[in-house]
Amino acid sequence: MIRLEEARLATLKDVAALAGVSVKTVSNVVNGYAFVKPENRRRVEEALTATGYRPNIGARNLRRGRTGFVALVLPELVVPYFAELAGLVLGAAQEQEWNVLIEQTLGTREGERDTLASLGPHMIDGAIVSPEALEARDFGELAPGIPVVMLGEHSVDLPLDHVGIDNVEAARVAVAHLIGLGRTRIAAIGAHPHRGTAAQRLEGYRKALTEAGLPVRDDLVATALNYHRRDGADAMARLLAGDEPPDAVFCFNDLLAVGAVRAAAERGVRVPADVAVVGFDNTEEGTYSLPSLTTVAPDKAAIARAAVDLLRRRVDDPERPPEHVRTPFSLEIRESTRGGA
Amino acid sequence: MIRLEEARLATLKDVAALAGVSVKTVSNVVNGYAFVKPENRRRVEEALTATGYRPNIGARNLRRGRTGFVALVLPELVVPYFAELAGLVLGAAQEQEWNVLIEQTLGTREGERDTLASLGPHMIDGAIVSPEALEARDFGELAPGIPVVMLGEHSVDLPLDHVGIDNVEAARVAVAHLIGLGRTRIAAIGAHPHRGTAAQRLEGYRKALTEAGLPVRDDLVATALNYHRRDGADAMARLLAGDEPPDAVFCFNDLLAVGAVRAAAERGVRVPADVAVVGFDNTEEGTYSLPSLTTVAPDKAAIARAAVDLLRRRVDDPERPPEHVRTPFSLEIRESTRGGA
DNA sequence: CGACTGCTTTACAACGTTGTACCAACGATG
DNA sequence: CATCGTTGGTACAACGTTGTAAAGCAGTCG
Structure with missing residues (x-):
């Protein structure tokens, strides 16, 4: 029953060699490019499953300039409201094929600033931030131009997307x-x-x-x-x-x-x-x-959904005017x- | 007060050009390599701050073969025990310069399998898994050789590191x-x-x-x-x-x-x-x-710490025999x- | 004075992916 | 038959980083 796993994960190159086509053709198949001869497509797909190929997200993102990660910045997970919200954001982000990086600030300005600073600009496509003590100038720490959606009210009056109840x-x-x-x-x-x-x-x-x-x-x-x-x-x-x-x-x-x-x-x-x-x-x-x-x-589910939607639209079009979404409550x-x- | 942010983030190349040295020398300074002439080091450091350089984690990890991410796989964040534990793991991981990707399985076997499968092998250096319904064969979904630490008891008897109370x-x-x-x-x-x-x-x-x-x-x-x-x-x-x-x-x-x-x-x-x-x-x-x-x-803090420590050691030496850590309780x-x- | 040693720096390749440019067939058109 | 557009495929470069090898430059030793 002992099965030796190949030490290295299969890359496009390996798949290409096995299928007898070029690396790019395999890439094209993987990305659903239309114009691939049926015969070749079949061969590639076979090789794909044979090797158990999984794309290297890091390399792909390096090339594409996107990371596939979003940060969820919140005070503390032990506060049930944030735990529940985090769970819902995780779910909503999954639908956008986003991975969520949860960062705890512990509610202090220091923590919030450190977190923003440590989130390498290359690490995330955007952030959903639930600020507690944040002030306007702290946003300078965020990499220039990182898309941000704010949760809850914030006293700082920044031109940012925002979701919250009245x-x-x-x-x-x-x-x-x-x-x-x-x-x-x-x-x-x-x-x-x-x-x-x-x-x-x-x-x-x-x-x-x-x-x-x-x-x-x-x-x-x-x-x-x-x-x-x-x-x-x-x-x-x-x-x-x-x-x-x-x-x-x-x-x-x-x-x-x-x-x-x-x-x-x-x-x-x-x-x-x-x-x-x-x-x-x-x-x-x-x-x-x-x-x-x-x-x-x-309506926590509505907040999570709205935040992720807003972030998606902001990422796709950084120039759109900031939007404020009011979610319902009872x-x-x-x-x-x-x-x- | 309007400040135009440079559209592109500074890269090693930009810093090198500004400091008048090679890219590699800048890289050496960034990584704390000892043998750099003080004069050059100074120039590079100036250029570093002048450009506001932040390393591109993705590229670095592509090169190093590590991602800097670990996954924390647990049933649900709304369960306070897991929320508290997640908070502690986040803290412990930060000390290891690891970013934590939290994945919810919702406690179902399906969820746990999907999660393991979706965690691209390239995405994480390792995983801390708190299984509920997982069975031995599900681990085939995990990329071959991904370091895993299990939390709590598990009926599956796998040669994996493990942390839990009696x-x-x-x-x-x-x-x-x-x-x-x-x-x-x-x-x-x-x-x-x-x-x-x-x-x-x-x-x-x-x-x-x-x-x-x-x-x-x-x-x-x-x-x-x-x-x-x-x-x-x-x-x-x-x-x-x-x-x-x-x-x-x-x-x-x-x-x-x-x-x-x-x-x-x-x-x-x-x-x-x-x-x-x-x-x-x-x-x-x-x-x-x-x-x-x-x-x-x-002792949740002890569990979190032990799990992260164990994962670190496993990542550094994949060959070491699995270890079982018993944490105290009262x-x-x-x-x-x-x-x- | 030549060879060795240790420090300092650099050019180059490579990680795995995808965009661009280009080439080669093919059938249809003029 | 020359030309064209479409389809299918490839080679190459590039994303930003770091390891390797090697080279330049001192100083020191035999």
Whole structure:
């Protein structure tokens, strides 16, 4: 049963020798060029399967000037939203015959800059970037002219393609839902000095309160420097320790919400009876948590698809004007804002 | 402020022309060759920064016969264990100057085979594979001689490098913990016909019961064809509907455990009072869930590091005998098996 | 002073692929 | 019969890089 594999992989040259034609003819067959004599085509195809030929992508790309790789630059895979999104982007990219290089920036400006710098310009055809702390000048690090699609909101106002939901409106809807439940001391968790999405969600939060004639109280806006469960728990603990603790909390992502729920439970504060909680991202974790999470649900599949489509079009035509795609979202109402346990 | 970027990226030739030396001398400087006259080195370095030269990875790899890419083949990024692991592998690979190509197989044999086949042999230096349904013959799809490191247990007995914890022992420890709480009707969730790890964890489960003189009852072993939250919930529902419902459950991963806890809660069954629950993987989700999850905690960082190290050594010396690395684990005891709510 | 040694640099080929230019048949057209 | 367009095929160069071999130039030794 021991089978000696040929040490070297077959190249066009090997196939050509076996089929008795020129290298270029084999290349033509491989690339589906029309004008090849049927007889020769057959011979080449036989030789192709006989040798188990696989094209050398590197060499092909060197010649063609394309790499077949795109980078997906995101903060952290351990954040379920990004893990889910990455999975969907992987799928969408596969349809474009693109391989995806996932790069983690860890959410810091340093990390984002290093990543952009390290992505050799020759390495990728383009990049899908989900920035957290990126600023305009950081884009100088990207190789000149690399096609980029941005995900989520970004404060930097660059002429780049962009995909995202209407964060202001989504936040407004979420908070309006809480107001509709009769809650009046509604807190927000997730304010952040440098994050574009944070600013927008905060704006939506304020808008909803104002529209309902409720005061916007600074002591009910909790900052979170990261968006992990721990940060949500810490923020909730601070809010609950205040003089007038909130009766509802709008968290800027599901992880913060999970942490907030946990912190509440640890203090004997019931969700939703004492505090209603809304999250953001509709990660699967929130549908099984106790209580399950009411959350803003962006259409992640649509985001992934749109991002890859946009990148494809940008790569094919670098001169086209930048496009902004708004993807839909919905509000998933679950136990954390409902009567149920 | 408009800056025209040069259309073409600088190549060694451009740098050489600017510095007034040969292409090879520039290459030597770039690669840190020792014997370059200081004067020339200085000139080259100036030209290097002046042109903003970045090596063309594709061309370099074509020449060197290495690609600088490794594939990480895993079932699904939405499974937190794999997301966490992927993040760690990304970090470890970065230290080896490797770029990581993440491929999702979706846990099916088809997916795993397609993935292996699509990874052009020229595309990667090696692969780290976390198989779920893979069988021995599928490895024929991998290009002959591609270095592979396997993660987790695999039933296929191939001469491959391998990293994983002692699943039998880990499962035994987990179940022994439940027995130590005085539980006697201990169920298992996660049996699977084709999964190597499932078989091993089941063996550990049986071993612990037998050692304690408890009967192994087939009606307390629940199959899960996937390891998602939904599968855990379904399995738990089936168990609770039985004649003698369990007073403890050992789940083969944390997602199953989360689903099981949810299903119990929906039926008014208290965790841990009525049913104690143990998970596996120590995902962060389990530390914030209500109740928090007692779980087997593999050292994921150690796994990632070992996998990358092993792959590096295999790439450097394809002839070395396969190595099996056992990474440590611990049992994290939390609320789901403790007195607390 | 010739030969050897060690440093420094260069020209050239090669990795595997594809675009360009060109050549050779062939049948159809003038 | 000369010409032309179509079809089928090939040789060569080039993408950007690095290994090899070899050459130039010191200085040193016998």
